[in-house]
Amino acid sequence: MLTELLISPVAVTLYEILMIVNALMLGVAAMTWVERRLSGVIQYRLGPNRVGPYGLLQPIADGIKFIMKEDVVPADANKAIFTLAPGLSLVAALCAFSVIPFGPTVELFGRQIALVIVNVDGGILFALGATSLGIYGIVMAGWSSNSKYSLIGGLRASAQMVSYELALVLSLIGVLLVSGTLRPVEIVAQQAGWFWNWNVFGGWQLLGFVIFLIAGYAETNRLPFDMPEAESELVAGYHTEYSSMKFSMFFMAEYVNMITASALAVTLFLGGYQLGFPVPFSGWSLWILQILAFVGKLAVLLFLFVWVRWTLPRFRYDQLMSLGWKGLFPLALINLMFTALVVALDFVER
Amino acid sequence: MPLGPEKFLMLSAVLFTLGVLGVLLRRGAISILMSIELMLNGANLTFITFARQYGQTEGQIYVFFIITLAAAEAAVGLAIVIALFRLRDSTDVDELSLLKW
Amino acid sequence: MESIAFLVLSILAVASALVVVLPVVRNAVVCALALALNLICVAGFFFLLGAQFIGFLQVIVYAGAIMVLILFVLMLLNVHDERHLGSSGFFQRYLGPLSAVGFVAILVPSLVVSSQGAEFPRAGAAFGTVGALGRELFTRFFYPFEAISLLLVVAMIGAVLLAKRRL
Numbered sequence: 001m002l003t004e005l006l007i008s009p010v011a012v013t014l015y016e017i018l019m020i021v022n023a024l025m026l027g028v029a030a031m032t033w034v035e036r037r038l039s040g041v042i043q044y045r046l047g048p049n050r051v052g053p054y055g056l057l058q059p060i061a062d063g064i065k066f067i068m069k070e071d072v073v074p075a076d077a078n079k080a081i082f083t084l085a086p087g088l089s090l091v092a093a094l095c096a097f098s099v100i101p102f103g104p105t106v107e108l109f110g111r112q113i114a115l116v117i118v119n120v121d122g123g124i125l126f127a128l129g130a131t132s133l134g135i136y137g138i139v140m141a142g143w144s145s146n147s148k149y150s151l152i153g154g155l156r157a158s159a160q161m162v163s164y165e166l167a168l169v170l171s172l173i174g175v176l177l178v179s180g181t182l183r184p185v186e187i188v189a190q191q192a193g194w195f196w197n198w199n200v201f202g203g204w205q206l207l208g209f210v211i212f213l214i215a216g217y218a219e220t221n222r223l224p225f226d227m228p229e230a231e232s233e234l235v236a237g238y239h240t241e242y243s244s245m246k247f248s249m250f251f252m253a254e255y256v257n258m259i260t261a262s263a264l265a266v267t268l269f270l271g272g273y274q275l276g277f278p279v280p281f282s283g284w285s286l287w288i289l290q291i292l293a294f295v296g297k298l299a300v301l302l303f304l305f306v307w308v309r310w311t312l313p314r315f316r317y318d319q320l321m322s323l324g325w326k327g328l329f330p331l332a333l334i335n336l337m338f339t340a341l342v343v344a345l346d347f348v349e350r
Numbered sequence: 351m352p353l354g355p356e357k358f359l360m361l362s363a364v365l366f367t368l369g370v371l372g373v374l375l376r377r378g379a380i381s382i383l384m385s386i387e388l389m390l391n392g393a394n395l396t397f398i399t400f401a402r403q404y405g406q407t408e409g410q411i412y413v414f415f416i417i418t419l420a421a422a423e424a425a426v427g428l429a430i431v432i433a434l435f436r437l438r439d440s441t442d443v444d445e446l447s448l449l450k451w
Numbered sequence: 452m453e454s455i456a457f458l459v460l461s462i463l464a465v466a467s468a469l470v471v472v473l474p475v476v477r478n479a480v481v482c483a484l485a486l487a488l489n490l491i492c493v494a495g496f497f498f499l500l501g502a503q504f505i506g507f508l509q510v511i512v513y514a515g516a517i518m519v520l521i522l523f524v525l526m527l528l529n530v531h532d533e534r535h536l537g538s539s540g541f542f543q544r545y546l547g548p549l550s551a552v553g554f555v556a557i558l559v560p561s562l563v564v565s566s567q568g569a570e571f572p573r574a575g576a577a578f579g580t581v582g583a584l585g586r587e588l589f590t591r592f593f594y595p596f597e598a599i600s601l602l603l604v605v606a607m608i609g610a611v612l613l614a615k616r617r618l
Contacts (some may be wrong), residue, residue, distance in 0.1 A: 125507035132515025352570045356562040372472035374547040422606035429613035
């Protein structure tokens with residue numbers, strides 16, 4: 001009886017949720033270390049190297065520091081919304097990861113289990129909805145802080161996110177045209193075989209991939225699009241008045257958004273957990289290898305995130321908005337039309 | 351307690367009525383626009399309830415169009431509110447009485 | 452399980468709708484956030500009824516775009532707290548709300564009486580799916596689909612022109 005409960009589908013979903021949330025939080029901690037060491041390498045200096053071997057325990061030190069700091073709330077702030085905003089940001093960011101298949105369909109407990117938390121019919125729409133809801137966290141933070149820097153920063157950040165969401169979704173539609181389904185599990189399954197079968201190569205989605213990456217940088221408020229939180233511009237934008245754990249929740253939410261955007265790009269364009277070359281064995285060795293391949297591709301895209309951040313200068317806000325509306329949006333439309341042509345002329349085998 | 355259509359219809363009637371109350375009782379122009387959105391949502395819920403009751407997709411198509419129309423209407427309505435705000439420096443609808451005799 | 456979800460969602464939906472509507476809540480931004488919560492609850496109802504695509508659309512378009520637009524305008528215009536009911540007349544203040552409440556008072560008992568605890572018929576497997584809606588949208592409802600895209604362009608142009616400071 002107890003064994004049946006422990007291996008029931010609901011329990012398996014719970015295990016997957018636990019695994020993913022833990023992995024994401026560990027990934028956030030790892031990303032802070034990676035960011036600081038990598039920025040050191042790029043800027044020809046040492047990063048943190050005191051706290052442990054190669055500074056590997058720095059995230060732990062950062063976490064303890066955040067917990068110990070005093071939690072300051074501005075006097076006239078709307079306390080309920082002020083407290084809710086970072087939580088909403090983090091929850092929305094975590095939810096968006098639910099539809100991403102982080103592994104193949106394994107054979108466990110006597111049945112097939114797809115390594116994905118949610119496998120609904122409108123798969124990708126779930127991730128898009130969660131990203132849309134993440135905007136509320138920023139808007140609420142900016143408004144409830146009762147400070148002009150926060151308000152302007154919040155407005156700018158949410159305007160930027162809404163504008164680039166357009167280009168993001170349009171670049172996604174190219175993939176949907178090629179794959180014919182919204183479920184990420186099936187999109188990844190269709191990219192099996194050699195690596196030229198991936199959507200970015202064989203699905204003619206190279207332009208879509210580039211647009212998705214650029215829009216992803218803007219969605220996650222990372223340089224070169226981080227005007228709303230730039231220190232020299234608006235003090236710290238929408239999280240000016242936040243301290244200690246609430247600030248660290250915004251921080252974590254930004255990194256989780258980064259990981260989710262990279263994971264979406266890997267799933268839709270780079271073949272998800274597919275290895276990219278056929279292997280003669282199957283079973284658990286293949287499945288573990290595929291999960292590692294997913295993590296490896298994720299690591300490559302996250303490296304790209306950090307690399308771009310420390311290389312490019314920041315866009316001014318009006319340059320940013322005009323790039324989003326007058327540059328990326330028409331480009332995404334062209335990509336859509338090109339993809340439609342390619343699919344209609346049967347150049348894609350799917 | 352099995353879920354039946356009349357529970358959803360009751361709920362959509364309540365939401366619609368609350369929207370009507372909002373339009374009547376509220377003074378800010380944007381609050382009135384928000385109450386109109388509430389009314390549209392009540393109607394959407396009715397459409398989807400009946401679509402599920404008869405197993406058709408037409409109800410959902412109508413809701414698709416209503417959501418799109420609500421987006422267009424909210425955009426134009428808010429633009430009008432901004433234009434009025436520039437004129438009157440307030441969004442209070444009681445101050446928009448230029449045409450009163 | 453579903454009835455518990457329905458109960459929780461309906462309490463949340465009616466409570467947030469009350470926050471939007473009642474003149475007691477003077478701050479418009481709080482009303483807007485309550486309306487966003489209400490829209491997400493209604494999306495939850497759509498999911499309960501099996502209309503997944505419309506549920507996702509509700510979250511992405513209604514709660515994720517339209518409400519953000521309303522919040523923008525509220526913050527840009529720095530709308531102050533609403534004043535009291537003021538100069539509205541007798542009909543608006545009493546008779547209107549009375550007739551609205553009367554509408555509900557007549558409808559709800561008649562609904563309870565007419566269908567005594569009937570359940571929904573089983574929905575087909577393809578009921579709320581994207582494929583089913585897409586098929587209908589591009590075959591039977593193709594003309595309204597094109598018309599509404601034209602309407603969106605017109606609304607965009609109209610909104611930009613109306614809000615311009617100098618034409």
